[in-house]
Amino acid sequence: MINTQMIPKAELHLHLEGSMKPRLVRQLAKRNGLIVPEDMFAPDETYLWKDFLDFLQVYDKATVVLKNQQDYRDMTYAYLEECARANTLYVELIYSPDHALLCGVSIEDSLEGVIQGIQDAKRDFGIEARILLAFVRHFGVEKCVKIAQWAAANPHPLITGVNLAGDEINFPAEQFSEAFRIAADAGLQCTTHAGEMAGPESVWQAIDTAPISRVGHGVRAIEDDKLIETLIQRNITLEVCPGSNIALQVYPDFAHHPLRKLKDRGVKVTLSSDDPPFFATTLANEYDNAVRYFQFNENELLEMTRNSLNAAFVDEATRKALLARVRI
Ligand code: ADE
Ligand code: ZN
Numbered sequence: 001m002i003n004t005q006m007i008p009k010a011e012l013h014l015h016l017e018g019s020m021k022p023r024l025v026r027q028l029a030k031r032n033g034l035i036v037p038e039d040m041f042a043p044d045e046t047y048l049w050k051d052f053l054d055f056l057q058v059y060d061k062a063t064v065v066l067k068n069q070q071d072y073r074d075m076t077y078a079y080l081e082e083c084a085r086a087n088t089l090y091v092e093l094i095y096s097p098d099h100a101l102l103c104g105v106s107i108e109d110s111l112e113g114v115i116q117g118i119q120d121a122k123r124d125f126g127i128e129a130r131i132l133l134a135f136v137r138h139f140g141v142e143k144c145v146k147i148a149q150w151a152a153a154n155p156h157p158l159i160t161g162v163n164l165a166g167d168e169i170n171f172p173a174e175q176f177s178e179a180f181r182i183a184a185d186a187g188l189q190c191t192t193h194a195g196e197m198a199g200p201e202s203v204w205q206a207i208d209t210a211p212i213s214r215v216g217h218g219v220r221a222i223e224d225d226k227l228i229e230t231l232i233q234r235n236i237t238l239e240v241c242p243g244s245n246i247a248l249q250v251y252p253d254f255a256h257h258p259l260r261k262l263k264d265r266g267v268k269v270t271l272s273s274d275d276p277p278f279f280a281t282t283l284a285n286e287y288d289n290a291v292r293y294f295q296f297n298e299n300e301l302l303e304m305t306r307n308s309l310n311a312a313f314v315d316e317a318t319r320k321a322l323l324a325r326v327r328i
Contacts, residue, residue: 004287007301008326010090010308011083011272011283012191013216013239015134015165016114017063017099018275019079021045028065028074036065046280052197052248055278056138056166063096066103069113076117076129084125086284089305089322090312091127093118094163096134097147107150115158128322130313132161132191135179137171144179152186160313163216164192164206172198173206184211189313191216191239196250200224207236214239214311219250221267222258228265237268237311242289243281244274254293263300270308302326 020028022041029036040058042048047062049055066072076093083091093114100110111131118129133151135144144164151159162183164176173192180190194206196217203221206212207230218238221227231238242257251257263269271286273279290296290304309322 002291002298002301004284004291004301005087006328007087007287007298008305008328009083009086009088009283009287010270010305010312010322011088012092012214012237012270012308012312013163013241013272013274014079014091014093014283015059015275016076016079016093016095017066018059018278020062020075021277022047024075024078025062025065028067028071032065032067032071034065034067037061044280045277047278049278053167055248059275059278060099060102063099064103066100066105066110068105069109069116072100072105072110072113073117073120076114077120080117080121080127080129081125083283084121084127086282088127088283089325090309090314091129092132092161092313093129094132094134094165096136096165097150098134098136098139098143111156111159115156118158128314128318129158130160131156131158132163132313133159133183133188135162135164135176137164137166137168137176139166141175141179144176145182148179148182148186151188152182155186159188161189161191163190164210165216166193168193168197168202172202174209177209180210180212189213193217195220196245197248200227203227207231207234213237217241217245217250219245219258219262222261228262228267232266235268237270237307238262239272240269241272241274241286242293243286244279247279247281254289257293259290260294268307268311270304270311298328302328
């Protein structure tokens with residue numbers, strides 16, 4: 001089998017709060033004098049949850065250990081260090097301002113920590129990262145509009161986009177068009193989860209009501225030929241997270257997952273890990289699985305990394321410099 005360690009990687013879809021391994025959660029809890037319920041952890045450094053909505057709740061429970069700027073810095077640095085050691089050039093971190101507020105940390109303090117973590121990791125490992133602000137669907141439209149307004153008033157070169165996340169079934173994308181409009185008008189690039197927990201109609205709604213150039217997951221687009229054609233025509237890149245989709249039972253196993261079909265139909269696909277310790281995966285593992293279960297060869301893996309960089313929410317000089325590093 002191909003040794004994917006050598007393959008340069010790039011990740012467009014990673015929830016920063018969802019990147020914390022149980023060991024880090026325990027460590028931060030101890031540092032902050034908190035007790036975390038042990039029943040949310042599995043023995044193998046992953047988390048226990050039952051279904052999508054339960055996963056979102058366990059995610060919130062793990063996040064509450066973040067109490068200050070240093071915690072946000074350490075979480076960010078730990079994730080980027082691991083990625084850099086697996087030859088990852090670039091990561092987009094989906095950071096949730098509303099989760100920071102839930103933890104009692106201000107948006108400013110938490111973001112200072114994230115930015116410090118990015119700068120330290122770049123200094124130590126040469127890895128680039130950017131921040132996407134999460135709009136969390138089930139926290140409501142008003143909160144998302146507030147985040148968009150905050151972002152418009154507080155531009156930062158490392159904050160380059162927004163991503164609508166959370167409960168796709170009960171909170172359809174069209175409800176969030178004002179939040180997207182404010183973000184886009186402020187120069188932020190936009191993507192949204194769609195076609196993960198809901199079907200192709202959710203992807204149609206996302207691409208027709210939000211100013212997006214990418215779709216998070218989007219895998220259920222495979223059920224609709226016209227939609228596949230439209231994704232290709234509009235040059236929309238999919239942030240595919242196969243390990244997450246299987247853990248959340250969007251598909252029963254890799255044999256049923258449409259990654260290979262989407263690629264062969266001509267859709268631009270990329271690989272991401274979503275919330276790695278929740279789904280017992282890593283970005284490196286996703287590249288391995290693309291070889292093992294979807295028969296991707298070296299050139300196809302490199303093509304996915306290039307697809308990520310071509311769709312990345314970065315300035316053109318950074319994109320060009322990163323693309324130049326995609327070689328074995
Ligand atoms: N928030 C964190 N992970 C998510 C996922 N996979 N889908 C929707 N919202 C999320
Ligand atoms: Zn996600």
